[in-house]
Amino acid sequence: MADPFLALGLTGSAVLRLLDDPELRADWDDLPLAFSILGIDLLDGRAGPAAATVDGSAAAAVLLARTVAARVLVPAPPRRDHPYNLARRVASLGHLSTGRSGVVFGSLDHASPSEDPWAEAAEVSVDTSPTGRAVAAARAVRALERSWPLESVVGDRDSGIFVRSDEIHHVDVEGIYRIAGPLTVPEPLHGPSVIAWYAAGAHDAPETDGAVETDGAVDLVIGGASPVPVVNPGEAIPGDATGVVLRSQADSDLAEVLATARRWLADGARPTDRSRPLRTALSLPTPARDRGRPAFAVPQPHPWL
Template structure:
């Protein structure tokens, strides 16, 4: 069996450390790990730290300041509506040239508390709020995948002869009616590398994504998936795994994490060359396209050549 790949997990304070230290950032960018989870403490049940940086804000910094490192941003429907998650995910896909992806969780440790801690984003159309559970998170993941695909990248043709910049009839409504009601489409095109990788965090079997024919989850992280998470200071887990996420604690530094990662890579973990897209690096298949019956958002564009 092929050797597992190595990935990294950073908590909120580590994001501040990494994005404010150019030498450390350069070292991280050249390390042959599969990916890094930015803000893993948001979704793994950890208590919030005293200081943090938004996962997507850190990702935007990394996307512009690096060329090789790959990363997942963390998000939950507790804090953000799926439309906003999709918009940020697509934007990061463009900025990073496909080196980014989305890790969905059920709860965000840094989200403002609600009266019962059991409610997700408000659904004003239905006049209430959605339960904060695995089904809601899964519905959010499905919405993000569909919204990213609602504006195909190759619909942007820039045809000077006809004056048609975009085949706008290929931009479609997603017409979602699950835990969320979304017509769509997204107001940003799909990244050039295709729809972003969507991962799921599952600490136990009970946290696994719900079974569904239209499953947008490309990868499951955590004890219940093929890519377990281990703490810095622990040994690699026994058994066969696709990969392992090595996660630093709040009392440990990014430099310590990178030191251990280099030792593990020299001791049998598979190196994954920096620079390729996240989907290519993980050898994941392209997601299924939206149905051909999806409702067009705009009419077929007509030539408008300037005289």
């Protein structure tokens, strides 16, 4: 079996250190990591009232602008954002980062309100548990990000058609979140953003016979019983892992975490090509596009051309 890739799970306090310290940020950017989760404590339930929490997408925008190779996953706990707003931020990060970003969902979140302010009154058959809401949000983000194909932006001077707008389609999401779409941002140049799922426990993943029930929305499962376990410094890398996430602690010194990552990369973990977008770095296939009803009519050439 090939050596596992190495990723980092950074707490909110560690992310703040990266934002504040150019030398640490350069050391982090220099590591051939698969990705870093910006605020893993939001996903594993450790982020309490006293924890340092950050807006993952805002932190990612700053960090990606100040690095050349680092790849990140932005946490998206349930109840924090409406899926439409989240999809717009995820797609925008995909453009700004040249494919170095993605989003990770999970069912735990101790830092948000107890009620979901965005959810609609759903039918009894709809799963409204924290896991069900997170899965529904992941499905909506995937559908929304793919609702405006980038190849539809043609900029045809001869016809005066900027976008083949008939290729933009509605998503018609029903259930917990009711969204017609489409998104107001085209799909990123390097394809749909990576969507991951964080399993805080062995059974904290929406699975049936080993397949995640997200209609293909989830590309990668992290933690739990998945082949990408989350481990603490000082623990051994599991022998059957395809990847491993080194998790920082609330009191971890970020320089020591980066030094541990460097040691692991030299002995037991596989360096990841720093020049590749996140999806290709993880060898993840591009999900199929489900086209819904067109959002606009077929564009016509301008009459004065």
